Amino acid sequence: MKPLLLSHFTVTSCIGIGLQQTLDALLHARQGLKPCDFETVDLPTFIGEVDGLNDVQMRDGMAEYDCRNNRLAQLGLEQDGFNDAVNAAAAKYGHDRIGVFLGTSTSGILETELAYRNRDKLTGALPEDFIYNKTQNTYSVTDFTRRYFKLAGPAVVVSSACSSSAKVFSVARRMIEAGLIDAAIVGGVDTLCLTTLYGFNSLGLLSTQACRPYDIARDGISIGEAAAFTLLERPSAAMDDSAVLLLGIGESSDAYHMSSPHPEGLGAKIAMQQALQSASLAPTDIDYINLHGTATPSNDAAEAKAVSAIFTQAVPCSSSKGATGHTLGAAGAVEAVVCALALQHGFIPGGLNTKEVDTELKLDYRLEDRYQPLKLVMSNSFGFGGTNCSLIFGLAGTTGDSR
């Protein structure tokens, strides 16, 4: 593929609002998970909640979009000067030349869950102030973001569970390469709701403690919430050596089971191979893998088999989910930003909460941060329905020779 430049990016999750707090948390092994006290949820699990969402006021003219997911989207867009960067790009290219492609799994469903508690006692009708298309509908967060910036280009939501906001990079790549747009806001936003907490509980996939990816005693996920955004453009001659490029994308389907990964990680393997192929790279070129690493017994086992099958050398690996929890439809974009930070600041983020790495999994899973220059990194995102996506990122200044 033709490389694309991540000209701006930002992330907001339970470990930090914006890049600086996130970087501090990553470099000081600070995780953001806590015992679940969300809403009326009564489950023995941990969550990664972003503080202060109840206090976010929707911007003027955007009140109809008010729901937890769009509040987090707005909070996220207003960090690190990301909104200024988008406005500058719109002025440079034109409002109709910027696409919006965001991933989410549950959008504003919390609003509907609450509305169902307030149905009219006689008719069963939902409250009048419940606005379906601006809140619950899966497209809501892209609609919100497009209107927030008054953009007029192509726009869509990708909703393929936990691969959603990795796959948006692929949609944007095609749109840019087809010449339909010059830049794209890509990212993901997902927020806590009852559907995912009780749903993952029904599958027996919630950990009773802060999740421990790749631990011998790992027992499930901790659900988190996050918003992460990237402004994607064609690389420019003027870009800095420390600029981060998207170099490869691989995607596949397991065609195996709705909620269990292929036991040998076959789909995951295809996604990683394709990502390497599309970047014209060999496995030995990759300096670090940010694993999907959800901390369920089956995900980590299947992913480890797939990684070992491709990477015959020991590649340093870790999962960010011990810090942020599993942010579901936002995870791909969150971890893309973690990869960008790792590249720019030259460190391998250690996986948190894990005490004893499962040696059966045969990966070089890192528990401690380590400062080390990185050139090329991979990020994995897999989801329900057997949907897989691997992304490869690299530094502009160091990727020239290796490709």
Add this chain to the structure above:
Amino acid sequence: MTPSLTAYIEGIGLIGPGFNGWASGRKILAGQQPYQSAKTVIPIPELLPAAERRRASDIIKLTLATSLEAIAEAGLQDENLPSVFSFSNGDGLNCHTICEMLASDDREISPTRFHNSVHNAAAGYWSIATKTMATSSVLCAFDASFGAGLLDALTQVTVDGTRCILMASDTPYPEPMFSKRPIPDNCGIALVLAPQQSEKSISQIQVSLTNDKAFKFTDTVLETLRSAIPSARGLPLLQLIAKGQVNSVVLDYLDDLRLLVEVKPC
């Protein structure tokens, strides 16, 4: 000046109110047979393994049915086809039931209910049924979902030079959601798109972005269908293909952006 994206349609699937497949639907759209609105009939998904068939909801069965008709016409049963799924919402009945349970004292939703609630449930079942391991793009753009799906599929065809199947499907919500989102019935369209012309090509389409207004049917019953169900916004394209003439049509997409489609029979 936006570029135009060219693709060749090799197979079509159509199921909706009064439409029981493209084979018969094309005659209705070409004006050779009258359109009579009737409740949508979704075929039984024989291709699904028994366990998945039991768990399959309407949006899964509908999407499988339209895609299989399109794939059969294109003769691509054994092809590992990249796919685009575009749904204006997921399974409406399942979503309603989950919200009802979560508002009650017993919040124990079942594992099947939960995994069927993901927007990509139909894509997961489809890949299992067709044993397709190629990439799938699972999209939502509310009322713009058909246009968004078509555009994404076209970028796969033109940029990656690959065949691609688009499946746009919608299913209704029951009350009380129906009052908030009144989709009247199930409807789905599937298109197999190819980068090059072949002996299987039915029509060439060239698609570009436009600010012009979307086409509306003069037939009020068809127009009601087009405007009420997002996937039915692809019907004007199917009508041009059915008529087999060189022509163009503006398809609905986003509020301020639409798709100009130039159609040429092959």
